[in-house]
Amino acid sequence: MNREKALALVKEQITERRYIHTLGVVESAIELAERYGADVKKAELAAIFHDYAKFRPKEEMEQIIIAEKMDPVLLEYNMELWHAPVGAYLVNKEAGIQDAEILDAIAYHTSGRVGMSLLDKVVYLADYIEPGRSFPGVDEVRQTAKQNLDHAVIQALRNTVVFLMKRNQAIYPDTFKTYNDLIMNLKEKM
Numbered sequence: 212m213n214r215e216k217a218l219a220l221v222k223e224q225i226t227e228r229r230y231i232h233t234l235g236v237v238e239s240a241i242e243l244a245e246r247y248g249a250d251v252k253k254a255e256l257a258a259i260f261h262d263y264a265k266f267r268p269k270e271e272m273e274q275i276i277i278a279e280k281m282d283p284v285l286l287e288y289n290m291e292l293w294h295a296p297v298g299a300y301l302v303n304k305e306a307g308i309q310d311a312e313i314l315d316a317i318a319y320h321t322s323g324r325v326g327m328s329l330l331d332k333v334v335y336l337a338d339y340i341e342p343g344r345s346f347p348g349v350d351e352v353r354q355t356a357k358q359n360l361d362h363a364v365i366q367a368l369r370n371t372v373v374f375l376m377k378r379n380q381a382i383y384p385d386t387f388k389t390y391n392d393l394i395m396n397l398k399e400k401m
Contacts, residue, residue: 212308217259220306224263233262235341236334243333247360250312250330257316257334260306264298272297288383295321323368323389332364339367365393 222230237258244254264272272293276285281296299318302308316334319327323335340353340363348370356363368390375382 212256212306214255214259217256217306221259221263224267225265229262229265232341232343233259235343236261236337239341240333240337243337243356243360244330246357247329247333249333253310253313253316253330254333254337256308256310257313257320257330258337260298260302260308260313261317261320261334261338262294262298263306263317264294264301267294267297267301269293275300284384288381292321292383295319319385322383322385323364324385325388325392327364327389327393329360332360336360336364336367361393361397365390365397368393 218233221233225233237255240254240258241251243249244251269290272290273286275281275297276283276293279300281300285292285296296318299314302317303314308314312328312330315324315328316330319331320334320338324331327335336352336356340349340356348366352363352366352370355366368386372382372386372390
């Protein structure tokens with residue numbers, strides 16, 4: 212699917228503000244993919260579609276999680292997480308994207324996962340550092356992203372966990388598992 216068609220499909224599903232965010236994620240994903248050797252076309256498509264289900268009704272997302280036998284633990288956590296796996300499912304069904312790498316990058320762009328692929332990391336980080344984002348710590352992650360992809364993902368995960376803890380919000384277990392997996396892999400490389 213070409214960029215224009217993909218963007219047109221996404222634009223129908225999200226707000227104008229979220230569309231601007233998506234364009235920033237796309238440019239960040241392309242830059243990261245080029246820097247770290249990921250498939251640029253796949254990074255671009257995954258970034259375009261990453262928030263495809265962001266504004267779907269809660270009931271619809273809940274029904275898809277149950278019907279498609281997605282991790283039921285999702286339903287115990289903030290529904291902000293739901294749009295990622297539900298989005299991957301809907302992108303496959305409604306937009307016809309069948310590439311498993313693209314769908315995984317969409318599905319795990321909020322929580323991460325153990326054994327993240329290069330494409331998963333690119334899309335996760337692009338969503339975090341896109342130019343429209345402005346919050347404490349994002350500039351440091353942007354700088355780290357220019358030097359080391361894994362360190363930047365770890366930094367983003369750490370910032371997210373601390374942010375949620377300061378707000379007394381529950382943290383989805385896969386986010387902790389992702390952080391631990393990346394830390395352990397770094398230690399093995401030392």
